[in-house]
Amino acid sequence: MTCFRPFVSLRSWLRRLTLVGALLAMHAWALAQGVALQQLNAERAEDGLALSFSTRFELPKPAEDALLKGVAIYFVADVQVLRNRWYWRDARVAQATRTWRLTWQPLTRQYRVSTGGLHQSYDTLGEAVASLRGVSGWRVADGKDIEDDGHYYVEFSYKLDTSQLPRPMQIGLGAGQGWALSVERLLQLNLDVPATPPPNRPQP
Numbered sequence: 001m002t003c004f005r006p007f008v009s010l011r012s013w014l015r016r017l018t019l020v021g022a023l024l025a026m027h028a029w030a031l032a033q034g035v036a037l038q039q040l041n042a043e044r045a046e047d048g049l050a051l052s053f054s055t056r057f058e059l060p061k062p063a064e065d066a067l068l069k070g071v072a073i074y075f076v077a078d079v080q081v082l083r084n085r086w087y088w089r090d091a092r093v094a095q096a097t098r099t100w101r102l103t104w105q106p107l108t109r110q111y112r113v114s115t116g117g118l119h120q121s122y123d124t125l126g127e128a129v130a131s132l133r134g135v136s137g138w139r140v141a142d143g144k145d146i147e148d149d150g151h152y153y154v155e156f157s158y159k160l161d162t163s164q165l166p167r168p169m170q171i172g173l174g175a176g177q178g179w180a181l182s183v184e185r186l187l188q189l190n191l192d193v194p195a196t197p198p199p200n201r202p203q204p
Contacts, residue, residue: 035183049141054134094141100132
């Protein structure tokens, strides 16, 4: 029996190593590029398909510094609703985009968030960022776009949109510069009940 102990110990060690690797991979996948997607669900409403999501992230220091220098920071959520088709490529039946514009107002010393023609001012950066981390009941498809006998899924993305920064700032800008904030997810829809994937809640 003694001669088998090293093999048993090695096998046990490998199992633990595999488990740790899987947990680390899941954690990295959940965070994506600095963003934890805590909630994503969609359900049929009277006027179409309503989507809700919430995220968790902190504004990168380079973005905060640029904000205080008068640069507007943009966040964009994009949703595409697709219908499965076995005989051809899947059909896109709807697309929706929502943009948040975050600015610093030096005269009032407040942060301002603008989206869809609406504006709201906040005393702290934390309050302003919290207001753009998610949305509830966002209509992403009309009722006519969703058929009862169809099978649908959603391609969702949310990011800090560096393409809307001033052109000189975009030169040489990459993940290594501290601006990377994004997450993507594919959500299968069950239109009989709310469609909700397992939430990603990494430990703080």
